Amino acid sequence: MATAAASVRPPGRLRRAVASDHVAGWMFVLPSVLLIVLFGLIPVVWGFVLSLQKAGLISPSRPFTGLSNYQHIASDPLARTAAVNAAYYTFLFVPISIVLALFLAIALNQKIRLIRFYRLAVFIPVAVSTIATGIMFLWLFDKEFGLANFLFSKVGLGPFGYFDSPQGAMPALVVMTVWGWLGFDTIVYLAALQGVPAELIEAAAVDGAGRWSQFRNVVLPLLGPATLLLVVWSTISALQLFDEVYFVTHGGPLNRTFVPVFYIYRLAFTSSYGFSKAGYAAALAYVLFLVILALTLIQFWLGNRVVHYSS
Amino acid sequence: MKRAAIVLAAVALVAAACSSGGSASSQTSAGAPVHITLWHGYGNVIAANGQTNYEAKSLNDLVNAFNASHPDVQVDAKYVGSNDNAYQKLTVALQGGDPPDVTYQYGTSLAALADAPGIIDLTDTVKGDGWNWNDFYPGEQAAATVDGHVYGVPALVDNLAIVYNKALFDAAGLSYPTADWTWSDFAAAAKALTNPATKQFGLAFPADASEDTVWHFDAMLWEGGGDILNADNTQAMFNSAAGVQALTTLQQMAVTDKSMYLDLQNTKIDDLFNSGHVGMVLTGPWALSSYPDVHYGVQIMPAYPGGSHQTISGPDMWVMFDNGDARKAATLEFMQWFTAAAQVQADSMTSGHLPTRASVVAEPGFVKAFGKKFPGEDVFAENLKNVAKARPTLQTYDQISQIMGQAIVKALLGQADPKQALDDAANQVNQVLAGG
Amino acid sequence: MSIAVTDRTAPGAVDTQTLPGETGMVERPRARWLPFSPWHLLLMPTAIVMLIPLVWMLATSLETIGQTRHFPPILWPGRFQWSNYTATLRAAPFARWFWNTTVVTTVVVLSNLLLCSLAAYAFARIRFLGKQVTYFLLLATLMVPLQVVLIPTFLIVKRMGLIDHLGALIVPNLANVFGVFMLTQFFRTLPIELEEAARIDGASRLKILFTIVLPLSLPALATLAVIQFLWTWNDFLWPLVTIINNTNAFTIQLGLQNFQGAHATDWNLLMAGNVMATLPMLILFLAAQRWFVRGIATQGLKG
Numbered sequence A: 001m002a003t004a005a006a007s008v009r010p011p012g013r014l015r016r017a018v019a020s021d022h023v024a025g026w027m028f029v030l031p032s033v034l035l036i037v038l039f040g041l042i043p044v045v046w047g048f049v050l051s052l053q054k055a056g057l058i059s060p061s062r063p064f065t066g067l068s069n070y071q072h073i074a075s076d077p078l079a080r081t082a083a084v085n086a087a088y089y090t091f092l093f094v095p096i097s098i099v100l101a102l103f104l105a106i107a108l109n110q111k112i113r114l115i116r117f118y119r120l121a122v123f124i125p126v127a128v129s130t131i132a133t134g135i136m137f138l139w140l141f142d143k144e145f146g147l148a149n150f151l152f153s154k155v156g157l158g159p160f161g162y163f164d165s166p167q168g169a170m171p172a173l174v175v176m177t178v179w180g181w182l183g184f185d186t187i188v189y190l191a192a193l194q195g196v197p198a199e200l201i202e203a204a205a206v207d208g209a210g211r212w213s214q215f216r217n218v219v220l221p222l223l224g225p226a227t228l229l230l231v232v233w234s235t236i237s238a239l240q241l242f243d244e245v246y247f248v249t250h251g252g253p254l255n256r257t258f259v260p261v262f263y264i265y266r267l268a269f270t271s272s273y274g275f276s277k278a279g280y281a282a283a284l285a286y287v288l289f290l291v292i293l294a295l296t297l298i299q300f301w302l303g304n305r306v307v308h309y310s311s
Numbered sequence B: 001m002k003r004a005a006i007v008l009a010a011v012a013l014v015a016a017a018c019s020s021g022g023s024a025s026s027q028t029s030a031g032a033p034v035h036i037t038l039w040h041g042y043g044n045v046i047a048a049n050g051q052t053n054y055e056a057k058s059l060n061d062l063v064n065a066f067n068a069s070h071p072d073v074q075v076d077a078k079y080v081g082s083n084d085n086a087y088q089k090l091t092v093a094l095q096g097g098d099p100p101d102v103t104y105q106y107g108t109s110l111a112a113l114a115d116a117p118g119i120i121d122l123t124d125t126v127k128g129d130g131w132n133w134n135d136f137y138p139g140e141q142a143a144a145t146v147d148g149h150v151y152g153v154p155a156l157v158d159n160l161a162i163v164y165n166k167a168l169f170d171a172a173g174l175s176y177p178t179a180d181w182t183w184s185d186f187a188a189a190a191k192a193l194t195n196p197a198t199k200q201f202g203l204a205f206p207a208d209a210s211e212d213t214v215w216h217f218d219a220m221l222w223e224g225g226g227d228i229l230n231a232d233n234t235q236a237m238f239n240s241a242a243g244v245q246a247l248t249t250l251q252q253m254a255v256t257d258k259s260m261y262l263d264l265q266n267t268k269i270d271d272l273f274n275s276g277h278v279g280m281v282l283t284g285p286w287a288l289s290s291y292p293d294v295h296y297g298v299q300i301m302p303a304y305p306g307g308s309h310q311t312i313s314g315p316d317m318w319v320m321f322d323n324g325d326a327r328k329a330a331t332l333e334f335m336q337w338f339t340a341a342a343q344v345q346a347d348s349m350t351s352g353h354l355p356t357r358a359s360v361v362a363e364p365g366f367v368k369a370f371g372k373k374f375p376g377e378d379v380f381a382e383n384l385k386n387v388a389k390a391r392p393t394l395q396t397y398d399q400i401s402q403i404m405g406q407a408i409v410k411a412l413l414g415q416a417d418p419k420q421a422l423d424d425a426a427n428q429v430n431q432v433l434a435g436g
Numbered sequence C: 001m002s003i004a005v006t007d008r009t010a011p012g013a014v015d016t017q018t019l020p021g022e023t024g025m026v027e028r029p030r031a032r033w034l035p036f037s038p039w040h041l042l043l044m045p046t047a048i049v050m051l052i053p054l055v056w057m058l059a060t061s062l063e064t065i066g067q068t069r070h071f072p073p074i075l076w077p078g079r080f081q082w083s084n085y086t087a088t089l090r091a092a093p094f095a096r097w098f099w100n101t102t103v104v105t106t107v108v109v110l111s112n113l114l115l116c117s118l119a120a121y122a123f124a125r126i127r128f129l130g131k132q133v134t135y136f137l138l139l140a141t142l143m144v145p146l147q148v149v150l151i152p153t154f155l156i157v158k159r160m161g162l163i164d165h166l167g168a169l170i171v172p173n174l175a176n177v178f179g180v181f182m183l184t185q186f187f188r189t190l191p192i193e194l195e196e197a198a199r200i201d202g203a204s205r206l207k208i209l210f211t212i213v214l215p216l217s218l219p220a221l222a223t224l225a226v227i228q229f230l231w232t233w234n235d236f237l238w239p240l241v242t243i244i245n246n247t248n249a250f251t252i253q254l255g256l257q258n259f260q261g262a263h264a265t266d267w268n269l270l271m272a273g274n275v276m277a278t279l280p281m282l283i284l285f286l287a288a289q290r291w292f293v294r295g296i297a298t299q300g301l302k303g
Helices: A009-051 A068-074 A078-107 A117-127 A128-141 A147-154 A170-194 A198-205 A213-224 A224-239 A244-249 A260-269 A278-306 B002-022 B055-071 B082-096 B106-113 B140-145 B166-171 B183-193 B211-223 B239-255 B269-274 B286-292 B325-338 B341-350 B356-362 B364-371 B379-386 B398-414 B418-435 C020-025 C037-063 C084-089 C092-126 C133-141 C146-159 C168-172 C177-189 C193-200 C205-216 C219-233 C237-242 C252-262 C267-298
Strands: B036-042 B074-079 B101-106 B153-156 B161-165 B202-206 B260-263 B280-282 B296-299 B316-320
Touching: A009 A278, A009 C092, A009 C133, A009 C146, A009 C168, A078 A117, A078 A170, A078 A224, A078 A260, A078 C037, A117 A170, A117 B140, A117 C267, A128 A147, A128 A198, A128 A244, A128 C193, A128 C252, A147 A213, A147 C237, A170 A224, A170 A244, A170 C037, A170 C168, A198 A213, A213 B002, A244 A260, A260 A278, A260 C146, A278 B166, A278 C146, B002 B101, B036 B055, B036 B082, B036 B325, B055 B074, B055 B101, B055 B325, B055 B341, B074 B153, B074 B325, B074 C084, B082 B101, B082 B106, B082 C146, B082 C237, B101 B106, B101 B202, B101 B325, B106 B316, B106 B398, B140 C084, B161 B166, B161 C092, B166 B183, B183 B239, B202 B211, B202 B239, B202 B269, B202 B418, B211 B239, B211 B356, B211 B398, B239 B260, B239 C168, B260 B269, B269 B280, B280 B286, B286 B379, B316 B325, B316 B398, B341 B356, B341 B364, B356 B364, B356 B379, B364 B379, B379 B398, B398 B418, C084 C092, C084 C267, C092 C133, C092 C168, C092 C177, C092 C219, C092 C252, C092 C267, C146 C168, C146 C237, C168 C237, C177 C219, C193 C205, C205 C219, C219 C252, C252 C267
Parallel strands: B036 B074, B036 B101, B202 B260, B202 B280
Antiparallel strands: B101 B316, B153 B316, B161 B280, B161 B296
């Protein structure tokens, strides 16, 4: 492999090197690309075809109905309910989880005793399965018998309805999911904090900056990329909320936790809304996909104007 | 469990005798036996806790007895996970073009399955001798029939009754529910059993707006003389006076008396009852095994003055698929044997399932023996005769149920007047019915 | 660009023990009004809140069936009924499910590490025709809800004859877009000088990847491994759909769901199963904690 050894490259050789780069590049990416195309891209296209059909999972006939599935979404009250709930959930979940994670990460970045224990404790909920989490929170948040209302009653508050009240169900779901995912966000922030070079802070300290000022002017800007990543990631996750709703609230009470992916699942895989709804479900999934895509692009666009990358 | 084994052995012998005598047709396919697959959700015979799962054991014993006595047909019974996922698993298998020969399905899925490729239309088959189709309860027959075609054979039947905690009734100085209770007796008892200080409720009610919510209401609606839909299934009828009466009864307990614990996720009722926090539940025979810590009694549903004591049944079905003539014939042969009275009785005595056939319940001594082995089940068995009506088998039924469920929960949460809630729901249901 | 971190050394050189963010912030002398750091006042309650469910799960898994039915729930059993675990394991398939999940997870994690590294290296370092378009298309699939692709993916797997086999859980997950994305971003942050030097010395791309890039990328690889492990280990919906009637090919999560269906009231056994299903995740995290945190620290958070 004694190629490209010289600092002076003849033109022909350069072209060959570039050509070989095309081949090498594709050789490297081919296994992944093939797999992702087969199990990611083709199903996406297939799903789109499905969204143009009146299709059930059982009936063999799948007549094309053009864009009627998409047109139906606009006049579907359940789709509107799901959209409103998803917006509400995302609006609560994303800021709360990110702000809490930032605070926790700063705390976990201290050089104090038990810090490894604290870090582990914060991460543990991420490892616990949704089934176990769901069962636990149902009892914890039980209106009559739950530990939460018991404790609140000791300080003269409540009782709150949580999953048992139309108003409380979504906030309770937010609390449960924040609990379950906080560890992940925190670790991302913790990692970003540890990536802040000590020299910068020392330099700021030498310049006479107070601790808040050090944090505000030196650390916080450096957390920009991590924050952008978390905002994008959390928004995508929030809009795709499913497992917790499936296991715990079933969309209720009175559809107050009824979210898009839950609706899509029920349309396609259950008979809750009639049959031959797989096509309509695919159309809804596509709309959701486009919304997420648009939001992600906007977030990156806005983020890149605010966030300073360091290198 | 020796008794069950003896019953079973007898059944197997009888079956062997029958088949060797009469089934010359099945001998025609000489050589290798025809293999058919049966999917069920009863679990493994030895449950995780090391104890015997009698539902699964009963099924496996019967299948083994059949296989032993029918060398030309081999039934492979497979546990494929919870029945809650049975419909989804079947749709997936149908997508792949490889359905099982027999599968256990909820009765409410049947209307959807009527369109499924390869489903066996049993309409003519079950008219044949040996099936004794009319021995199945009318409610079961109706649930097995979609648009006049029979697509299922009753696999499991149940119904709703009052299960009450005797200790809580005693402590409150109340007499136990009687067979001639009215709904006001019921509501009064529920109120008397309620004590906010000790977190004790008269009744726990499934309020997740699912079919579980709706069928409780259905039974009360029928008792008041109402119907879900009109006779030709074109118009909603549940917002009649009978419907408003039923929902008002429930709302009074939930909102006014606060005697009803509303389980909005429908996951806690059995645990609450078993731990003595609830005086009564309206539930079915399957739930009794969840109450080991409670000395409970069972009584049929209350009635409205002048009305009848009715209940509702949600029969589940064996649904069959055509995987070629040989397998189809073997499947039908097996299913006829499997759902015949002798096997139904054996299954009931082993698993505690209510008999799907009226003749089994009517057999002298059965109810007594059944109730002795499975306390309380006898009331449910006899209550089967109070199943007068069935829910409509429509493809749109689940949609209708969803709409009704939301209306009922709305009223139970005190967010709507019963009449208004039902009228709104009826409008939506009419749209569904009109839209197809 | 106001702050240029030009002197930043190779990723991974940030020592977790140095905790740079903190060293600078405690420059000023702190009033000693507590015998311990005030951070404990925040962290201890948080840790307790975070740990309650695990404690509850553990406690329930050691209770008798009677205790689990007690109401309100008992938070700690007096006597530990360890036999719950043997009872759970004795349900024969459970050990099998455990093994299945281990096999699937191991293969998927290793395959992702290899295939995603290869692809990410090319996306980060090699100019080739259609690179941008391909990369964008891959990224786009990251945003598709699983429900969109569930049915078509099932049909593809079915056509491959993998239904009811562990292969159904493995093959579609051999290479994950997230892994490609993450490693690409990470590789871009690596100093290119070393690689250029190796190129001039005549090393092949493959050799550079394995001898220079990957050793520098251990934190990122560990992070990817942990995340991929977590996803695969806890995945539920896909196994639910593809493992239809072969309980021998169940994963733990599927088994747990089955458990819940079949033994809805045997909470002690359900929780024993949950503890056993959670344990590998915790052990892995303990083992990978250092690498994991650093990996995220140094991964490509820079667009």
